[in-house]
Amino acid sequence: MSLGLLIRDEFKGFYKSKVMMVLWIGMPLLSLVISYLSPDTEEIPLSVFVSLMVSSLSGTLAAVMLSTTIVSEKERHVYDLFLIRPVKRWHLMFSKFVAVYVCIMIATVLSILLGLVVDLIKTDIHVDILLDGLWDSLAVSMSTMAISCSFSILIGLLVNSTMVAAILAIYAGNQLSMVAVLPGIFFSEVNTVLYSLSVGIVLALIVNIAIAFVIDRKML
Amino acid sequence: MSTKFLKHPEISNISKSDDLIQHPTDRQPFLELRQISKLYGDFTALDNLNLSLKRGEILGYIGPNGAGKTTTMKIIVGLIRSYKGTILLDGKTVNKLENSIHKILGYLPQDVGFQTWRTVYHLLDTFGRLSGYDTDKLPARIDDVLQKVGLKDVKHKKIVHLSSGMQQKLRLAQALLHEPQFLVLDEPMTGLDPSSRYQMKKIIRQLADENITIFLSSHILSDVQDIADRIAIINHGKILNVGTPQELQAKFNVGNEIEIIFGENQKILPDFMKIPQVAHTKKISANKTVLTLKPKINLDQALVSIMNELTNQKCIVRSFNLLQPSLEEVYLRYVEEDD
Numbered sequence: 001m002s003l004g005l006l007i008r009d010e011f012k013g014f015y016k017s018k019v020m021m022v023l024w025i026g027m028p029l030l031s032l033v034i035s036y037l038s039p040d041t042e043e044i045p046l047s048v049f050v051s052l053m054v055s056s057l058s059g060t061l062a063a064v065m066l067s068t069t070i071v072s073e074k075e076r077h078v079y080d081l082f083l084i085r086p087v088k089r090w091h092l093m094f095s096k097f098v099a100v101y102v103c104i105m106i107a108t109v110l111s112i113l114l115g116l117v118v119d120l121i122k123t124d125i126h127v128d129i130l131l132d133g134l135w136d137s138l139a140v141s142m143s144t145m146a147i148s149c150s151f152s153i154l155i156g157l158l159v160n161s162t163m164v165a166a167i168l169a170i171y172a173g174n175q176l177s178m179v180a181v182l183p184g185i186f187f188s189e190v191n192t193v194l195y196s197l198s199v200g201i202v203l204a205l206i207v208n209i210a211i212a213f214v215i216d217r218k219m220l
Numbered sequence: 221m222s223t224k225f226l227k228h229p230e231i232s233n234i235s236k237s238d239d240l241i242q243h244p245t246d247r248q249p250f251l252e253l254r255q256i257s258k259l260y261g262d263f264t265a266l267d268n269l270n271l272s273l274k275r276g277e278i279l280g281y282i283g284p285n286g287a288g289k290t291t292t293m294k295i296i297v298g299l300i301r302s303y304k305g306t307i308l309l310d311g312k313t314v315n316k317l318e319n320s321i322h323k324i325l326g327y328l329p330q331d332v333g334f335q336t337w338r339t340v341y342h343l344l345d346t347f348g349r350l351s352g353y354d355t356d357k358l359p360a361r362i363d364d365v366l367q368k369v370g371l372k373d374v375k376h377k378k379i380v381h382l383s384s385g386m387q388q389k390l391r392l393a394q395a396l397l398h399e400p401q402f403l404v405l406d407e408p409m410t411g412l413d414p415s416s417r418y419q420m421k422k423i424i425r426q427l428a429d430e431n432i433t434i435f436l437s438s439h440i441l442s443d444v445q446d447i448a449d450r451i452a453i454i455n456h457g458k459i460l461n462v463g464t465p466q467e468l469q470a471k472f473n474v475g476n477e478i479e480i481i482f483g484e485n486q487k488i489l490p491d492f493m494k495i496p497q498v499a500h501t502k503k504i505s506a507n508k509t510v511l512t513l514k515p516k517i518n519l520d521q522a523l524v525s526i527m528n529e530l531t532n533q534k535c536i537v538r539s540f541n542l543l544q545p546s547l548e549e550v551y552l553r554y555v556e557e558d559d
Contacts, residue, residue, distance in 0.1 A: 081332055
């Protein structure tokens, strides 16, 4: 019961934040602008380009926001009043993960849809081919974001300095999330969708279990 | 949504004596801390601390900064979970990981922040739901509590825009919201102006009258003295003494002073030093003298001797006052003696 409530609560807090405005409006617009300005991207359909760009940029942005927010909320003892209520400790962080993840996925889907519309208008690539590439990039985006979001929560919990948390979220979080992307790029015989989704789910799950363990054993 | 953990309204309305009959367990302490120790590295924050709270009482918890007040409270509310010793709630051992106290607890922490995007209403709504309060009754209850603490006008304001005094009232509001049976208040008067302070004390006293058990820390002794049923003094992680304010004063039977104001024409004062119970005398002004009595004497006998002396000397006395040591002095003596 408390998990659903906490997710709704976090969602409320997150979609009102400035970061979310950037993700939901800024990202699709930025991708559009770049596609018009840069002739290099004409080779790749805009929808694919957009999804890759949004997943890397917004993934990083969300990861940094998550880790630094947790450090500062920890510092200000924000969680104390949650922890003294009959709430499971792991719900507190898992709800953050779900809320932020859903928000950035919405941003990604919005951007991709926008790219798709532009592609259909501007190019004569067949819809089937467009969609085929799209599933690949969507799967990769979903996985990398799940990994970097969960990892940045773990960083936020373990680190006590906002600066260190931000740096770790950018570098370590992003490097780790590349695990979901690279094999699909280098080995053509690998099923990108299947591979990246399974890696994404397994890694995010492991990191979330680690988070649950840390928050249960460690005093916030 | 379950409300089974919350105090039943009918129970809160019956008097304490009726309650005793209904709760045979009242003979045992409501909450008991046994041999609680907490180390931070080499520093001993709490040292085999024993303390118990009776149902429906206000236990004031006083001690200098760093004495271990907040650590004790954080252990009780389950924010510190690595400690030695046992906590019993209604005679049952409290599990460190699945803390049963959470179901009946309202907590006002000393240092707590709020998420920047929250409004007053939104915060209380979330905490009310998380505490398992009936969602249908929650909006009305939030209004009640805001009215009680005097925050009704800022219901839809963002918390970050409130003054520190208002934020302190909000901390009290969230602690009371779900009608808990047990309140842990860590320095509740911090940052309040005199009228809010008075209001806060009134609210706390009312809650205790509703049979809610309250554990209250403060370094402002007069605040505790006014409202606490019993007071525990802590220093260096150890309880120095527990008792009613009167008991604590009586126990430290030192420093009883008598202030005598003579008539203006009284030129010659009696020699009080020949009275055996008088330790020393001090002339404050032309017609005002303060006598300090020796410790551990019979106070009534001493008063009679002094009165007799004044009568024998035919002194004109305008006022004769026994100055008992304030709790502040008692407390300082305990702490100084301990140091």
